[in-house]
Amino acid sequence: MKILRLVAFLLVSFLVFGCKKAKDNTVDNVNDESLVAVQNAMIEPIKKALPIVIDELTTLIGIDKDKDHNIINYQYEVKNTSEHTLLLPSTLDTIRQTLFKAYCENNEEMQQLKTAFPDGANYHYFIDNKEIVVVELTPVDCHVK
Template identity: 35%
Template sequence: MKSLKTVPAILISLVLCSCDNSKSNANQTSSDSSKNTELSRLQETIINEAKKMLPVKVDEKNNLIDITKENDLINYKYVINSSKDEVSIPETQKMTTESLKTLYCSNSAQVKQLRDAFPNGVSHNYYIHDEKLFSVQLTPASCTAN
């Protein structure tokens, strides 16, 4: 499952490059309610633009099939086109987590915008058929943890 290393780059490109309005006016408003409304609009714009491109074949065995949000958290759903016996879940989860954390914690302007747009983080969820194999959840605090 070494091909999962390409997933983060594709996701960031999908979500942010498709959305020209990646900076909101939320910081310019004085009301918390207005900030929340602007943040919610930004999140919806990002999600809706990304969904237009779904499903996305990440590589020969992995497809990104859905993107949703919940409580300022962006959720990615992937389907792995393999049997469960073909996947070393602990190894794949470890490799995927390291790769996603490296990208999520990078200083890229686009990644920073994603972190700002979804302050509760990101959840990458991997399935074979309808069975969830594992999830990788990252928050801004993940970037300060050792």
């Protein structure tokens, strides 16, 4: 009799926890779909406006969402600059500081970006279609000094 009760208890437990997990997965799927919709709403207008000249050396040529994470990827083409110059520590520091300052700015636009892409932003710099530099930033970076 004890074995029968134990089996019945385990069966009921599996059913209860299985139903709860199925419900949680449904809620997660709805949340995921909502997040993807927000992400697409942010990315698509920018895609339509590409290419966007940032300054005399830099043009935004692409924008997309990372397939595996909630990260936004920006692709920039750098003109009139050698690979060596782009890789200089002073150049890399300037790029990183400029991106950090913009990404960590406390304004509505950046808050929306960080909410839509909670895993961060990656900035890819290309020269002649060759990726030279990637700068990765996350919301945590804004709280670390």
